[in-house]
Amino acid sequence: VRIRILGTSHQQAPVGVRERLAVPEDALPSVLRSLRALAGVREIVVVSTCNRVELVLVDDGACAGLVEEALAARAGLRREELSPYLRRFDDDAALRHLFRVCSSLDSMILGESQINGQVKESYRLADENGSVGPVLHRLFHKAFSVAKRVRTETGVGSATVSVAAAAVGMAGTVFEELPRHTVMLLGAGEMAELALRGFRNKGCRDLYIANRTMERAAELAAPLEAAVLPWQRRAEFLETADIVVCSTAAPEPVLTGEDVARARKRRRGRPLLLVDISVPRNLDPGIGKLDGVYLFDIDDLGRVVEQNQEARKKEAEAAERIVAEEVARFSRMLSQVQVAPLLRALGQKAARDGRKEVERTMQGLDKALTGLPEGARTELERALDRMSQSIAKRFLADPMQRARQLGEAGDLDRLSDLAAALGIDTALLSVGEMGEEGGAGAAADSAPSSRTGSGS
Amino acid sequence: VISALLGPLYLLAILGYASTTGLSVAGLARQEPRYMRAAFLAIGLAAAAHSVVVVLHTTAAHRLPLGPAADELPFGGWDHGFASLAWLLATTSVIAGTRWPRARLVSAVLGGVALALCLAGLLVGHREMAAFLPDVLSSAWFPIHALSSYASFATFALSAAAAILYLVQDRRLKQKRLGHPGAVALPSIDVLDSIGRRSFLAGLVLLGLGITTGTFWAAQVSRDAGSGGDIRPKVVITLVLWIVYLVAWQARSWLGFAGRRAAWATILAFVLLLGSFVGVAHA
Numbered sequence: 001v002r003i004r005i006l007g008t009s010h011q012q013a014p015v016g017v018r019e020r021l022a023v024p025e026d027a028l029p030s031v032l033r034s035l036r037a038l039a040g041v042r043e044i045v046v047v048s049t050c051n052r053v054e055l056v057l058v059d060d061g062a063c064a065g066l067v068e069e070a071l072a073a074r075a076g077l078r079r080e081e082l083s084p085y086l087r088r089f090d091d092d093a094a095l096r097h098l099f100r101v102c103s104s105l106d107s108m109i110l111g112e113s114q115i116n117g118q119v120k121e122s123y124r125l126a127d128e129n130g131s132v133g134p135v136l137h138r139l140f141h142k143a144f145s146v147a148k149r150v151r152t153e154t155g156v157g158s159a160t161v162s163v164a165a166a167a168v169g170m171a172g173t174v175f176e177e178l179p180r181h182t183v184m185l186l187g188a189g190e191m192a193e194l195a196l197r198g199f200r201n202k203g204c205r206d207l208y209i210a211n212r213t214m215e216r217a218a219e220l221a222a223p224l225e226a227a228v229l230p231w232q233r234r235a236e237f238l239e240t241a242d243i244v245v246c247s248t249a250a251p252e253p254v255l256t257g258e259d260v261a262r263a264r265k266r267r268r269g270r271p272l273l274l275v276d277i278s279v280p281r282n283l284d285p286g287i288g289k290l291d292g293v294y295l296f297d298i299d300d301l302g303r304v305v306e307q308n309q310e311a312r313k314k315e316a317e318a319a320e321r322i323v324a325e326e327v328a329r330f331s332r333m334l335s336q337v338q339v340a341p342l343l344r345a346l347g348q349k350a351a352r353d354g355r356k357e358v359e360r361t362m363q364g365l366d367k368a369l370t371g372l373p374e375g376a377r378t379e380l381e382r383a384l385d386r387m388s389q390s391i392a393k394r395f396l397a398d399p400m401q402r403a404r405q406l407g408e409a410g411d412l413d414r415l416s417d418l419a420a421a422l423g424i425d426t427a428l429l430s431v432g433e434m435g436e437e438g439g440a441g442a443a444a445d446s447a448p449s450s451r452t453g454s455g456s
Numbered sequence: 457v458i459s460a461l462l463g464p465l466y467l468l469a470i471l472g473y474a475s476t477t478g479l480s481v482a483g484l485a486r487q488e489p490r491y492m493r494a495a496f497l498a499i500g501l502a503a504a505a506h507s508v509v510v511v512l513h514t515t516a517a518h519r520l521p522l523g524p525a526a527d528e529l530p531f532g533g534w535d536h537g538f539a540s541l542a543w544l545l546a547t548t549s550v551i552a553g554t555r556w557p558r559a560r561l562v563s564a565v566l567g568g569v570a571l572a573l574c575l576a577g578l579l580v581g582h583r584e585m586a587a588f589l590p591d592v593l594s595s596a597w598f599p600i601h602a603l604s605s606y607a608s609f610a611t612f613a614l615s616a617a618a619a620i621l622y623l624v625q626d627r628r629l630k631q632k633r634l635g636h637p638g639a640v641a642l643p644s645i646d647v648l649d650s651i652g653r654r655s656f657l658a659g660l661v662l663l664g665l666g667i668t669t670g671t672f673w674a675a676q677v678s679r680d681a682g683s684g685g686d687i688r689p690k691v692v693i694t695l696v697l698w699i700v701y702l703v704a705w706q707a708r709s710w711l712g713f714a715g716r717r718a719a720w721a722t723i724l725a726f727v728l729l730l731g732s733f734v735g736v737a738h739a
Contacts, residue, residue, distance in 0.1 A: 173629060176558060176647040269714020271645050292715035294629045294645070304634055 002061045003139065003334075005089040005097050006068065007047070007054030010108050013085040020075040023048040025125065031074070032131045038066045043133035045126040045140065047101070049118045051108055054087075056098060058135045064088065092331050098139065099323045102147035104157060111157035111312045116147045139330070146326045153322060156315040164194035166304040167275045167296075168202055171243050174273045174294055179203035184241035185226075186234055186255075187248035188216045191277050195245045200224050208241065210234045212248075238263030244274045246282045257286040264290055277301065339407035339415065343400055345424050350396055354388035459516070465509045466539070470574045472502020473546065476567025483564070487640050495564040496553055502570070503546035510543055522602035538577030540602075542570040544610035552614055552651055559643035559651055562617045569613060597673035605666035609733060611659035616726035618651040619719035626716060652722055653708065660701050663729075667694055693732050701725055 008021065023031050023046050035044050035055065040063030045056040055067060072082040089097040100106045104115050123140045126132050132140075151157055168178075175181050183199045185192045188211040196207060207226035210233065211217035217228045229237055235255060238244070248254055255274075264272065269292060276283040276297045288295030362381055369377060399422060406415040419425070475498040483491030513521045521536040545566055553563035625642045628634070643651075670691065704721055707713040713721075 170634070172644060173625070173634065173642075174645045176556070176644045176650075269649075269708070269718065271649070271715075288630065291717070296632065300632050300634075303632075307634075 002059055003091060003094045003135065004057045004059060004064060005054055005094040006057065006064065006071070006086060007052065008085045008087060009052035009054070009106065011106075012087055017075070017082075017085050018051070018053060020077070021048075021053040021071065022050075023053065028125055029129045032126060032129045035067065035070060036131050038063055038070060041067070043136040044131045045123050045136055047119055047122040049115070052101070052106075054101070056094070056136065056139070058133065092327055095139070095327045095330055096323060098143045099146045099326055100320075102143040103150040103319055103323060104147070105150075105316055105319055105323065110309070110316055113157055116144065120144060135334075142326070142330050146323060149326070150319045150322050154315040154318045156312055156319045158311075158315075162194070163277060163298070163301045163305060164191060164198050166301040166308070167195050167245055167277060168198035169304070170275060170296055170301070171199075171202075171273055174271050175242060178243075179205060181242040182206040182208070182240050183243045183245065184208045184210060184229065184234070184237055186210050186244065186246040186282070187278070188213070188220045189247050189249070192245065192247040193220055195247070195275075195277070196220065196224055196226060199243070200226075208237065210237070235259040235263070238272065239266040242270065242272060244272070246274065246276045247278050248282050249278070250282050251280065252282075253284045254282045255284065255287070257284045257290070260284075260287045260293055261290060264293060267292075275301070335410040339403045342403060342415075342419055342424055346396060346400065346403075346422060349423065350392035351389065354392050355385070358384045358388050462509055462512055465505050465512070469502045469506035469509060469543075469546075470571065472498050472505060473542070473567050473571035473574060476502065476564055477571050480561075480564035480567060483640055489640050492561060492564055492640050495567065496550075496560040499546055499553075499563055499567040499570070500550050502567070503543070503550045506539075506543045506546060510540070520599050520603065522599060522606065535577035535580050537606075538573045538580070541606050541609055542573035542577070544606050545573065545613055546570045548607075548610040548614050548655075552655070556643065556647050556651060558641070559618070559621075559647050561640070561643060562614065562621060562648075562651060565617050565621070566613060569617075595673050595676050597669050597676060601666055601669040601673050604662045604669065608659045608662035608666055609729060611655045611662060612726045612729050615652050615655035615659060616723050618648045618655065619722035622648040622652060622719045623716060626719075649714070649718075652719065656701075656705065656708075656722060656725070660698070660705055663694070663698050663701070667691070667698055670694075690732065697725075697728055697732060 008018065010018070013021075028046060028048075031046060032044060035041060035046070040060040041057060042060065043058035047054045047056065055071070057063075057067065059067075068083065068086065069079055071086075072079040075082060087097075097106070098119075102116050102119050104111050104113065107115050119140075123132065123136075127137075171178055171181075178199065179202070181204065183196075183204050183206065185196055185208065188209055192209070196209070199207060205225075207221075207224065208229045209217040209221050209226050210229040210231050211220075212231050214228060214230070220226070221228050238255070238260060244255075246254060260272070260274070272293045274283055274287060274293065274295045276295065279298055281297055283295060283297075285295070285297075287293055358381065361384060362377075369380070372380075399418065403415060403418055406418065476495045479491045479495035479498060483489070483495060510521060520540075522540050549563035549566040549570075553560040621642060622645065625645055625648060628642065629645070674691070704713070704725065708718055
C-alpha cells in the first residue's frame with residue numbers, strides 16, 4: 001500500500017481554481033463515497049479549507065490517474081487543465097506534507113492556529129463516513145501529535161503577525177490584566193473593528209466607540225456589545241479610557257497634546273496607552289513625550305509584525321527538524337509488520353491443541369489408572385499439561401523468532417506464508433502500530449473548528 | 457541535631473540565592489525566559505531552606521534570629537541581622553512573584569540582593585556580641601521591633617526593584633524598543649507601578665510599627681538600666697525618613713505624583729533607608 005497526497009493550495013492555485021475544487025461539508029459524504037469507489041483506493045480523507053483542497057489517500061499504488069480524473073471532473077475541468085495546479089506527494093513526502101500542514105508550516109500565515117483544527121475536522125468527517133482505515137487513523141493521529149510537539153517545542157505560532165493583533169499585544173506591555181481596563185476606539189473602519197474584536201477576545205468588556213457618524217459606530221458596536229460615545233466627548237473620555245486605538249481618516253489630529261495633558265492630571269498617574277493606526281496620523285506625536293503616556297503609530301506596529309514574522313521563520317527551522325525526525329520515525333514504523341497478534345494467536349492455538357491431547361491421553365489411560373487415588377490422577381494430568389506446553393514452546397520458538405524477523409523487515413508475503421503454514425489467520429497481520437490509538441475518538445478532545453478560515 | 461542541620465541548610469539557601477543571581481544574569485544576557493523561570497524556582501527553594509533555618513534556630517534558641525547577634529557555622533559566621541534581612545527579602549520576593557507571575561523578574565533581581573546580604577553576614581558574622589545580648593534582647597518588644605523593621609526594609613527593597621524595572625520598561629516603551637518575541641519580557645508598566653505602590657505602603661506601615669515598638673523597647677531598656685531616656689540619632693533619622701515617606705505616599709495617592717518621578721522617589725527612599733540601616737544601626 002502507498003500513502004499519497006494529491007491536491008492544491010494557495011501556493012499553486014488561484015482562488016478561482018480552489019473554489020471549484022472545494023468540497024462543502026454537505027457534499028463531503030458523496031465525494032468520499034465516489035472517490036473510495038475508485039479502483040485501488042483503500043482509505044481517503046478530504047481536507048478542504050479556504051486555502052487548500054487535498055486528498056490524503058491510501059491506495060494500492062495505481063490509482064493516482066483515476067483520482068486526478070475524478071477531481072478534474074468535479075471541478076468541471078479537463079485533467080490537463082487541472083494538472084498544473086496540483087501537487088502530488090507519495091510515501092515519505094506525503095507524510096512530511098501532512099505533518100507540515102498540521103503544524104501550520106505550509107499555511108499562508110506561518111504558524112496560524114486554525115489549520116490543525118480544520119484537518120481534525122476533515123479527519124473526523126471522513127471517519128464518520130467510513131473512509132478511514134487503520135493506516136490513515138494512525139497517520140492522522142501521528143500528524144496531530146507532531147503538530148502538538150511543534151507548538152510546544154517551538155515558538156512558531158507564538159508571536160502575533162497582524163497589525164490589529166500587534167495593537168492588542170502592545171497593550172499587554174503597559175497593562176497586565178486587559179479585561180480590567182477601558183478601551184476607546186476612535187473611528188469605525190475595518191482596522192478599528194479588527195482591533196475591537198482583538199480586545200474583546202482578550203476579555204475586555206468596557207469597550208467604547210467614538211465616530212463622527214454615530215450610526216456607523218452603533219452598527220459596529222452592537223455585535224461586539226460595545227458602547228457608543230459621542231465624537232465630541234472623546235477628549236473628555238480620556239480620563240476614563242486606559243487604551244485608545246485611533247483609526248480614522250481625518251486629515252488632522254483628533255486628539256492634541258493639550259487634550260492628553262489635561263486628562264493626565266485627572267488620571268492621577270494611571271498610565272495611558274494610545275495606538276494610532278491611521279494614515280495620516282491622527283494623534284499629535286508630541287503626546288508620547290508625556291510622563292505615563294505611551295504612544296505608538298502604524299510604523300511601530302509594522303515593526304512588531306515584521307519582527308514577529310522573522311521570529312516565526314526562525315522557529316519554523318526548528319519545526320522542520322521536528323517534522324523530519326517524526327517522518328523518519330513514522331516511516332520506519334510503517335515499514336514494519338505487526339506480528340504480536342499472530343504470535344498471540346499461535347500461542348493460544350498451541351495451548352488449546354496441547355490441552356486436547358492431554359485430555360485424550362488421560363482418557364486412553366483411564367483403565368490403566370484405575371485404583372489410583374484422585375490426587376495422583378490430578379498430579380499426573382498437571383504434569384502432562386506442563387510437558388505439552390513445554391514441547392509447544394520449544395517447537396514454536398524458531399517459527400516465532402522467524403516471524404519477528406519478517407515483521408521487522410516488513411516482509412508481509414513471507415509472513416503470510418508462515419502464518420498459513422502454521423494454521424493462523426493471515427488477517428491478524430497488520431501494517432504499522434495500529435490499535436489502541438486508532439479511531440476518531442482520540443481526535444475528539446480538540447474542538448473541531450470551522451472549515452474555512454484565514455491562512456490555512 | 458539542629459546545630460548539625462543549620463549549617464548545611466544555610467549553605468543551601470546561600471547557594472540558592474547565588475543560583476538565582478547566576479540564572480538571572482544569564483537569562484537577561486541570553487534573553488532566555490527559561491533561565492528566568494529557573495531563577496524564580498531557585499529563589500523559592502532558597503527561601504524555603506532559609507525559612508527552615510529560621511524555624512530551627514527559633515526552636516533551639518527560643519527566640520527569632522534577629523538583631524546584632526551571630527552564631528558560628530562550619531564555614532563562617534552567621535550574622536542574624538543580615539541573614540534575616542536576606543530571608544525576609546527572599547520571602548517577600550517569592551510572595552510578589554507568586555501574586556504577579558509576569559513580574560518574576562523583580563524577584564529574580566532581588567535574589568542578588570539576598571545573596572549580597574548573606575555574604576555580608578558571613579563577613580561580619582564573627583563578632584562577639586555575648587556581653588550585651590541577653591539582657592537587651594530579652595524584651596518582648598525587641599522581636600516585634602526587629603521583625604517589622606527588617607520586613608519594612610524588605611518591602612522597600614521590593615518597591616525599589618519594581619521602580620528600577622519601571623524606569624527601564626518606561627524608557628524602552630518611549631524609545632519604541634519592544635523586545636523580540638520569545639525573549640525575556642519585562643513586566644508591564646501598571647504591574648510594576650502596582651508592586652511599587654503596594655510594597656511602599658506595606659513598608660511605610662511596617663516601618664511605623666518598627667519605630668513605635670522600638671521606642672517602647674528603648675524606654676524599657678532605659679528603665680531597666682536606670683538611665684534617662686536618651687534619644688539616639690538613629691531614632692531621629694528613621695522618624696524623619698518615615699515622615700518624608702508618609703508625605704511622599706500622600707502626594708502619590710492624592711496628588712497624582714506618579715510615573716517616572718514616583719519611581720525615582722521610591723529608589724531614593726530605599727537608598728536613604730539603606731543608609732540609615734547600615735550607616736547608623738551598624739555604626
